[in-house]
Amino acid sequence: DIQMTQSPSSLSASVGDIVTITCRASQSIANYLNWYQHKVGEAPKLLLYAASNFHIGVPSRFSGSGSGTNFTLTISRLQREDFASYFCQQSYNTPFTFGPGTKVDFK
Amino acid sequence: QVQLKESGPGLVKPSETLSLTCTVSGGSMNNYYWTWIRQAPGKRLEWIGEIYYRGSTKYNPSLKSRVTVSLDTSKTQFSLRLTSVTAADTAFYYCARRGVGATQGTDWLDPWGQGTLVTVSS
Numbered sequence: 001d002i003q004m005t006q007s008p009s010s011l012s013a014s015v016g017d018i019v020t021i022t023c024r025a026s027q028s029i030a031n032y033l034n035w036y037q038h039k040v041g042e043a044p045k046l047l048l049y050a051a052s053n054f055h056i057g058v059p060s061r062f063s064g065s066g067s068g069t070n071f072t073l074t075i076s077r078l079q080r081e082d083f084a085s086y087f088c089q090q091s092y093n094t095p096f097t098f099g100p101g102t103k104v105d106f107k
Numbered sequence: 108q109v110q111l112k113e114s115g116p117g118l119v120k121p122s123e124t125l126s127l128t129c130t131v132s133g134g135s136m137n138n139y140y141w142t143w144i145r146q147a148p149g150k151r152l153e154w155i156g157e158i159y160y161r162g163s164t165k166y167n168p169s170l171k172s173r174v175t176v177s178l179d180t181s182k183t184q185f186s187l188r189l190t191s192v193t194a195a196d197t198a199f200y201y202c203a204r205r206g207v208g209a210t211q212g213t214d215w216l217d218p219w220g221q222g223t224l225v226t227v228s229s
Contacts (some may be wrong), residue, residue, distance in 0.1 A: 089152075091216075095167040100151045
């Protein structure tokens with residue numbers, strides 16, 4: 001199985017901050033990397049697919065980059081509604097695997 | 108817009124079978140993969156398996172001997188059966204739609220249901 005790691009596991013930030021989350025795969029996954037946002041009690045939401053492509057309706061303050069094994073999610077100008085958990089997922093092969101998540105909370 | 112909702116018992120006894128249904132509303136099941144994912148307390152998400160709208164299935168090898176995913180397109184539902192459950196199967200269970208595009212890397216899970224907690228306990 002492809003192992004996914006994320007860092008940091010949690011971070012504290014303020015509205016307006018720039019937040020960067022990294023995701024690494026144990027082997028090359030080209031650009032088969034998706035990012036999701038998850039709030040407690042809600043359905044996870046797709047933010048970005050194929051490493052850097054916006055899902056419909058996702059604000060432009062979210063951006064993604066990377067290929068191969070190293071990927072980054074950046075939230076510029078953090079908004080109140082962005083305080084949530086974020087996780088990556090590889091869709092390169094089955095079993096699809098997920099990162100452990102990064103929780104973004106108020107500083 | 109397409110919405111998914113999980114349903115089923117919230118409590119299952121050890122050694123029994125966990126059965127969940129995901130109801131799809133607002134769209135067709137055609138041309139997509141229909142997926143089950145779970146998250147045990149304190150653990151990361153785990154992909155359980157999926158079924159293509161034409162009926163072919165794929166399962167996580169770690170669960171393959173105990174898992175069955177089935178589809179009823181007439182009811183726009185798909186289901187999960189997990190046999191011989193133990194406390195380790197206690198988790199939030201999510202259903203999701205997987206779409207695959209023509210461009211490299213275009214393979215995503217959206218939308219998801221909000222999840223249902225299943226506890227395995229006597």
